[in-house]
Amino acid sequence: MAKITRRRFLHNGAKSGLFMGPAQALWSASLARQHHLGGFHADIAIIGGSLGGCSAALAALRRGHRVVLTEETAWVGGQLTSQGVPPDEHSWIETMGANTSYRELRHRIRNYYRRHYPLIPSEHQRSHLNPGKGSVSRLCHEPRVALAVLQEWMAPFLSNGQLIVLTYRRPVSADVDGEKIRAIEVLSLLSGRHQWIEAPVFLDATELGDLLPLAGARYVTGSESRAQTHEMHASEVDRPDNQQAFTMCLAMEHLDGEDHTISPPRRYSFWRRFMPELEPAWPGKLLDWTYTHPRSMEPRLLGFNPSKGTYRGVLNLWNYRRMIAKSNFQAGTFRSDISLINWPQNDYFLGSIINVSRETFEAQIEEAKQLSLSLLHWLQTEAPRHDSGLGYPGLRLRPDIMGTEDGLSMYPYVRESRRIHSIYTITEKDCGLEQRMAMTGQSRQRVRAAVYHDSVGVGSYPIDLHPSTEGDNYIDFESLPFQLPLGALIPEGLQNLIPACKNIGTTHVTNGCYRLHPVEWGIGEVAGSLGAVVKERGESTHSIRNNPQRLASFQSQLAGQGVAMEWPESIY
Numbered sequence: 001m002a003k004i005t006r007r008r009f010l011h012n013g014a015k016s017g018l019f020m021g022p023a024q025a026l027w028s029a030s031l032a033r034q035h036h037l038g039g040f041h042a043d044i045a046i047i048g049g050s051l052g053g054c055s056a057a058l059a060a061l062r063r064g065h066r067v068v069l070t071e072e073t074a075w076v077g078g079q080l081t082s083q084g085v086p087p088d089e090h091s092w093i094e095t096m097g098a099n100t101s102y103r104e105l106r107h108r109i110r111n112y113y114r115r116h117y118p119l120i121p122s123e124h125q126r127s128h129l130n131p132g133k134g135s136v137s138r139l140c141h142e143p144r145v146a147l148a149v150l151q152e153w154m155a156p157f158l159s160n161g162q163l164i165v166l167t168y169r170r171p172v173s174a175d176v177d178g179e180k181i182r183a184i185e186v187l188s189l190l191s192g193r194h195q196w197i198e199a200p201v202f203l204d205a206t207e208l209g210d211l212l213p214l215a216g217a218r219y220v221t222g223s224e225s226r227a228q229t230h231e232m233h234a235s236e237v238d239r240p241d242n243q244q245a246f247t248m249c250l251a252m253e254h255l256d257g258e259d260h261t262i263s264p265p266r267r268y269s270f271w272r273r274f275m276p277e278l279e280p281a282w283p284g285k286l287l288d289w290t291y292t293h294p295r296s297m298e299p300r301l302l303g304f305n306p307s308k309g310t311y312r313g314v315l316n317l318w319n320y321r322r323m324i325a326k327s328n329f330q331a332g333t334f335r336s337d338i339s340l341i342n343w344p345q346n347d348y349f350l351g352s353i354i355n356v357s358r359e360t361f362e363a364q365i366e367e368a369k370q371l372s373l374s375l376l377h378w379l380q381t382e383a384p385r386h387d388s389g390l391g392y393p394g395l396r397l398r399p400d401i402m403g404t405e406d407g408l409s410m411y412p413y414v415r416e417s418r419r420i421h422s423i424y425t426i427t428e429k430d431c432g433l434e435q436r437m438a439m440t441g442q443s444r445q446r447v448r449a450a451v452y453h454d455s456v457g458v459g460s461y462p463i464d465l466h467p468s469t470e471g472d473n474y475i476d477f478e479s480l481p482f483q484l485p486l487g488a489l490i491p492e493g494l495q496n497l498i499p500a501c502k503n504i505g506t507t508h509v510t511n512g513c514y515r516l517h518p519v520e521w522g523i524g525e526v527a528g529s530l531g532a533v534v535k536e537r538g539e540s541t542h543s544i545r546n547n548p549q550r551l552a553s554f555q556s557q558l559a560g561q562g563v564a565m566e567w568p569e570s571i572y
Contacts, residue, residue, distance in 0.1 A: 100562025
């Protein structure tokens with residue numbers, strides 16, 4: 001009989017002791033009693049309150065399971081709330097290409113505005129209400145509204161004790177027995193108290209895949225080489241430290257005739273002169289209206305005009321991620337539109353926040369905040385205006401919108417996570433338009449993305465990679481409407497760990513189209529449903545996927561709850 005090794009992993013990813021001695025064994029055996037001393041036991045433990053984590057929790061709760069959900073910040077909801085970013089979605093989102101539960105989320109957000117905000121009659125009656133009239137999405141809204149909707153959705157489960165939500169908690173270590181996680185230790189960022197969470201199933205719904213090093217799971221970071229993935233747009237060599245930019249977002253309004261100029265940020269002199277060193281080359285300074293167009297890689301002018309919809313025929317950044325359009329509401333409700341700054345100019349790519357010390361992590365976050373505040377100060381004082389002047393002093397930071405003291409998002413908008421070594425890895429060969437055409441010999445009109453026998457979801461978005469820490473400029477090209485294979489959610493080795501966020505088995509390249517809001521929600525719903533089946537049947541994720549009858553049963557259950565698993569031919 002093979003010897004089972006029990007391990008404890010610490011928050012920096014290093015193994016502590018590896019093999020347990022008698023004292024450690026006694027410590028581990030006492031975990032079962034920890035809930036009496038402030039620990040927790042659940043049917044399913046979800047570490048990370050990301051958008052995928054929330055979706056996973058709701059899926060498991062619907063099946064009657066007890067769930068513990070942790071979150072590092074004050075707000076659950078991830079990129080939709082604590083990161084402040086309205087959803088990026090495909091053009092069919094109102095009618096197809098998303099789970100029923102995701103469309104329910106969007107419906108609840110719209111109804112929240114209808115119930116609580118003084119909309120003008122035409123907007124109140126509009127079925128596809130867009131509170132911000134932002135151009136990035138058909139549903140641009142405030143992060144607090146998404147938070148309120150998620151909390152309202154979870155409220156009955158919180159009241160009856162089926163759900164426990166632990167905010168301000170960060171995972172710091174894991175107790176692993178062979179190929180199973182027994183417990184996760186979390187640290188309260190408010191009290192400094194350590195608590196253990198026990199469960200038969202664990203979901204990693206953290207933004208950066210934080211459970212993977214803690215549990216000793218095999219994972220990938222950065223960009224793989226072309227020799228590894230055979231992708232047309234892969235790196236020539238393996239670059240594990242090559243991460244996409246992250247962004248510290250901020251919200252602002254524009255009060256013309258007033259002066260709300262902030263003091264020059266500490267690093268303003270650096271950022272106002274900064275010229276990115278990227279390949280292909282960036283056209284000049286980062287703080288400028290000219291950037292590299294992601295598709296053509298040519299210099300392209302951006303516009304900015306808080307008082308008009310368009311500006312000289314170019315993209316008006318004010319409207320791009322606008323979350324409140326005051327014209328949607330009765331006169332006097334809002335003094336101004338409210339817009340989110342998540343632009344090319346405040347993408348931070350001078351350092352990574354993955355696999356670094358806590359001190360380095362916090363230093364990189366602070367530098368990214370300095371960039372975003374420097375962009376705001378530049379907008380207020382030096383930015384070339386639409387009317388040929390300089391600066392918009394009426395731009396006013398809105399900390400209340402972001403729920404923070406400094407006005408910046410609670411957590412960075414993360415585009416790339418650690419990614420599991422999965423039993424199936426999604427590559428550009430599966431969904432990249434150009435590579436699929438080359439592989440199949442089919443025309444643009446006839447070519448399709450890969451069809452998976454274990455499909456558990458769908459999505460659609462261009463393969464969109466932002467500038468990276470090792471000097472890549474944008475990588476942005478067409479993909480095909482794709483499926484989500486269950487194999488990409490099953491890690492090699494560990495039997496009771498399920499990824500529920502951007503940490504599934506994609507490559508650096510395909511992460512660029514699987515990372516957006518509707519896909520992450522779908523990943524979370526599948527992860528929560530899979531965790532529920534594992535708990536109910538007492539078997540591993542591997543056995544469910546590898547057994548045709550069990551897989552078919554699982555897919556049937558997903559279909560019954562409204563999970564979309566294939567695209568209709570009509571979209572082509």
